[in-house]
Amino acid sequence: MxxxxxxxxxxxxxxxxxxxxxxxxxxxxxxxxxxxxxxxxxxxPPVLVSLDEALGLVLAEDVRSRTDTPPFDNSAMDGYAVQHADLVRASSEHPVTLPVVADLPAGTSHNPQLEAGQVARIMTGAPIPDGADAVVPIEDTDQGTDTVTIVRAPQPAAHIRRAGEDARAGDTVLTRGSVLWPTRVAAAASAGTSSLRAHxxxxxxxxxxxxxxxxxxxxxxxxxxxxxxxxxxxxxxxxxxxxxxxxxxxxxxxxxxxxxxxxxxxxxxxxxxxxxxxxxxxxxxxxxxxxxxxxxxxxxxxxxxxxxxxxxxxxxxxxxxxxxxxxxxxxxxxxxxxxxxxxxxxxxxxGGHTDLFRTTISATAGESWNSPPGRAQYMPVTVAGEGARRVVRRSAAGGSGSHLVAGLAQAVGLALVPENVTRIAEGDRVTVMLVT
Amino acid sequence: MxxxxxxxxxxxxxxxxxxxxxxxxxxxxxxxxxxxxxxxxxxxPPVLVSLDEALGLVLAEDVRSRTDTPPFDNSAMDGYAVQHADLVRASSEHPVTLPVVADLPAGTSHNPQLEAGQVARIMTGAPIPDGADAVVPIEDTDQGTDTVTIVRAPQPAAHIRRAGEDARAGDTVLTRGSVLWPTRVAAAASAGTSSLRAHxxxxxxxxxxxxxxxxxxxxxxxxxxxxxxxxxxxxxxxxxxxxxxxxxxxxxxxxxxxxxxxxxxxxxxxxxxxxxxxxxxxxxxxxxxxxxxxxxxxxxxxxxxxxxxxxxxxxxxxxxxxxxxxxxxxxxxxxxxxxxxxxxxxxxxxGGHTDLFRTTISATAGESWNSPPGRAQYMPVTVAGEGARRVVRRSAAGGSGSHLVAGLAQAVGLALVPENVTRIAEGDRVTVMLVT
Missing domain, CATH: 3.40.980.10 (MoaB/Mog-like domain)
Structure with a gap:
């Protein structure tokens, strides 16, 4: 240099x-x-960070799903896994009662083979058993445990989340350069990842x-x-x-x-x-x-x-x-x-960000002030009003005087006065860099 | 409850x-x-926090300046403290040479009594000595240390920051309820405070x-x-x-x-x-x-x-x-x-904030989707474009389906669909709560 x-x-x-x-x-x-x-x-250079340290950092690699997401067909509701053909005519006038052959809480690895005329009680997130092709929500039943009476016919595939519906194993769920905000940290967790390479x-x-x-x-x-x-x-x-x-x-x-x-x-x-x-x-x-x-x-x-x-x-x-x-x-x-x-x-x-700069807004000067010729001025300002009616005023009586820290404390932005402008008049439009 | x-x-x-x-x-x-x-x-309930821990917290007390800010008249420039009456005719054609009787760095407590015809070298922030009533910037001098030659007449009071110009002892510099952003933490420091009561x-x-x-x-x-x-x-x-x-x-x-x-x-x-x-x-x-x-x-x-x-x-x-x-x-x-x-x-x-809610913006729906009757819908969306031309689209193909975490990861906002609206059509204006 x-x-x-x-x-x-x-x-x-x-x-x-x-x-x-x-x-x-x-x-x-x-x-x-x-x-x-x-x-x-x-x-x-990227470092390895745990998901607990990742918030706000910039991802330095693509993240791929380790498995299908969800990894298996599962129930979107608390209810009963059924064969919909058994229930095409079910209604409150013509309820259908069927035997409950299994109870499937979330987290179970149990996979009963449902035969025609059988149902399994199933909780949200539990794997759909083989043979079932629909879920009847608990609200459409009498909540029975030995047998259950169902008062509404389900659509085929109702309330089943399909394996890979959200992402397939190997799919890119997050791309290099992404800012790791909360839902992205969660997506990495969902993809089966416990640590990330980030700046x-x-x-x-x-x-x-x-x-x-x-x-x-x-x-x-x-x-x-x-x-x-x-x-x-x-x-x-x-x-x-x-x-x-x-x-x-x-x-x-x-x-x-x-x-x-x-x-x-x-x-x-x-x-x-x-x-x-x-x-x-x-x-x-x-x-x-x-x-x-x-x-x-x-x-x-x-x-x-x-x-x-x-x-x-x-x-x-x-x-x-x-x-x-x-x-x-x-x-x-x-x-x-x-x-x-x-x-x-x-x-x-x-930190790896590509979005480097503060947000700027356009606003109306609520008062007049001078700016030195040949120098870009950064005037600390307050902003009142909303949208097109935003009005800025200098946050310290003395303007941009460089030691006015108490006045600066009220500033939410810096009005940008170009080099070739020597006066901002009340009513002028000015660009303001927001700093809070 | x-x-x-x-x-x-x-x-x-x-x-x-x-x-x-x-x-x-x-x-x-x-x-x-x-x-x-x-x-x-x-x-x-408020707790006492050091200034190093204060960023982003909400102040639970008014902060008053312990002293005048600045606490004493001081120089705004590196230069020479002078009596301006000695220099009214100074110019590059008619330079004036005067004896330098003291050297006043920042931080000095020295207070030489300037007599007519005397000057003191002074650095930015150093206290103005008794008898001086202006500062000549170093650029208008030959930078001498025994005597100095001055080529420009100063205005009375030029480049002197007055005691209390920014705040008087006892003045409120920060008010209860203020969010402690960086310039406010600095204002508390400037006011002579080392800790704050904050939520x-x-x-x-x-x-x-x-x-x-x-x-x-x-x-x-x-x-x-x-x-x-x-x-x-x-x-x-x-x-x-x-x-x-x-x-x-x-x-x-x-x-x-x-x-x-x-x-x-x-x-x-x-x-x-x-x-x-x-x-x-x-x-x-x-x-x-x-x-x-x-x-x-x-x-x-x-x-x-x-x-x-x-x-x-x-x-x-x-x-x-x-x-x-x-x-x-x-x-x-x-x-x-x-x-x-x-x-x-x-x-x-x-945390003591009174501004509780996310920013909302107005945008145009770039596609159509349904919303359930009788329920307010929060649809994860991406936002493209700027200002009045902002366009939102659902961030996951499946819409607001509640397990689509990989799609959610791309959402920057939630489109708010009121209870009584059952369909958003492409081109409709929608309100979006920004969440990143």
Missing amino acids: TGTGHRPQHEHQHQHDADGCTVPVSARSVADQLSFVLARVAAL PAPRVAVISTGSELVTPGEPTRRGQIPDSNSYLLAAAVTAAGGVPIRLGAVPDDEITLRSLLAGLAGTVDAIVLSGGVSVGAYDVVKAVLAPLGTVWFGPVKMQPGKPQGFGRWPADADAVEGPLIFALPGNPVSAFVSFEVFVRPALRRL | TGTGHRPQHEHQHQHDADGCTVPVSARSVADQLSFVLARVAAL PAPRVAVISTGSELVTPGEPTRRGQIPDSNSYLLAAAVTAAGGVPIRLGAVPDDEITLRSLLAGLAGTVDAIVLSGGVSVGAYDVVKAVLAPLGTVWFGPVKMQPGKPQGFGRWPADADAVEGPLIFALPGNPVSAFVSFEVFVRPALRRL
Whole structure:
């Protein structure tokens, strides 16, 4: 990944935008950066999982039925297995009484041979005995056990589920690439399978950087604030189908961060860092990672979230590649937007999903706001109303200001304002990426 | 719950419906049964959870900010804290050079008193020193450390985030009843909170009944099939926000089942059983639970899913009420539909959610099918197309036949056919409950 565009900040040319921020002329578009990320991410190698662990994973093999499903002709009702020819004239006016020669509960392997004029009591799911060609539901009988009186003629084959009616032995019941939702886990069980090859949920270390950060709930002195990003991003990893390992906050100290990251290689699939990616003198993430030559840093034409870093920890001595590294800006709104735009699709791809992106809807702007020229804006919004009448408003009075975490907490979506649009007017139609 | 409608099956009058099944005249509508269930379910008492466990739970208290957020004026940029009056004429033609009297990294508690003509280097998030009233971004300087040359005049207050700008100490940042999605977990962290009072995820035991059931993957003989319902319903519990305890399959033996259920009292919030709720001679769930007088059994006017049971395990000696009991039909499609229609809303309510129901959409039937008179039909369907052009088709050739688990695995929704509708014709608009 060396030479993919990382170069010292001072080589950039700059232009000033509306809110006083600068956008380097060489900044990447969001689409280019997303392509850059996704081109370097592939589905994790399949692992064997038990059916109890399979929910939400993506199947990495076709699943075939081991037997016919159902494996034998069986009763769809509680009632009596009969020969329908014995009962063609049965009715409430002309009930027919026949001897009950067997009692067949579910699970029985018993197979009495029914002769003409004989019936067997049978429960739902029990195998149809040889000689029987219909089932009379219990409601059409007097429920007798020695003899039974039947008041209604069954159709031929009534209430018999045929072997293989649902699937034949060898039939594909689930295809590779399927997301294992509950009915699919059940279909695998029904097919006689106890474990599946699936792409594992990606394991993702989450680290906040910044000497100002303390654990929430601990006392703060001047200059300190609670770490919220590690909680934000760990929860977002879970919501994206990953398994977060939340390592909390580390100070702006290169030795500490480098040794933490080195210890993670080989144990996680990805590392999500926040903070320390800008041009400041203490930007520890950039200081540790940029010299490796395997992590790109640079500006992306978006607001918030301009400074981004992406790459991998270097391969080990056996050439096994290191975990993916996402270096996100430290402000919570910037970190969240960056996660949704770049990290979430990548984690979905690691998990084997082909449907990588959030649902978007169209809605009407309920108020006006500005967007910086030359940058795609992701505005946290609330959504009111339904269908074509959906109206969005900024979830924080201050708009997309990147530290407004309490306002962000009310947002259910991010309004997407294209690079070339500098103002959303009340009544405009906007596209909204739903994030909850 | 004694006397709420449980009475022996033989007291029912019956009428025959189109597919040969019988519907007792006394059968409840789906709406009545759902009201019956939900009237007996309340949110679980709140528990204290750490922020790492909070995702997806429902908050049971208001969360107030412990301090101003941010707690002190701080810099929004890497740059220099200045007195803007010193720089009103600064420009690239007329750069201004000033002494740097302090270096303020994030996390510092240092508060140098800036005099006129002095500046301090400052990093994003560091406290604004007394005397400073603007921040000049690093990009508008030569990045000097002893002296700095500034080429652009800042606006007063530029790039300063004010204390309390996001929330004031004591402000409510999250309200009781809020679902704790990632940005809300982060807001609690930002507010200085390390734990929250929330409604716990319901703990739900899942048990399949039936002597025909074997663990998937084990060999089957005539009469036996793999247990799929315990996998189906455990995964559905997880998808509904609950914590499943999958106990597998038990045979149709009253002593075994009674002792298993008795052992669960006090350890789980709900028990979901499948099978054994019909009128058959070996219907073990009904045989064990009906005599307790605390579990209602009866028919519901729906297809599939007609036989239903719902109630509670009896209170213990200290009058602590027992777990909720959902007794679902044993056929996989019936069990799934029953779960979606009755169990899922109840589990959501246990978890403190007020939004109990699945999303429904409107779509066009891509084919015709029949529905039994007097019963609400839940037809598993696939959905193709987008928006107003969405088209649904039955996901299994056999339609809503209740054992077609492989077909059910492809369904993304259940088409809802009202009681009084007996046929859906191609081109009809139908309402679909999305279930994935």
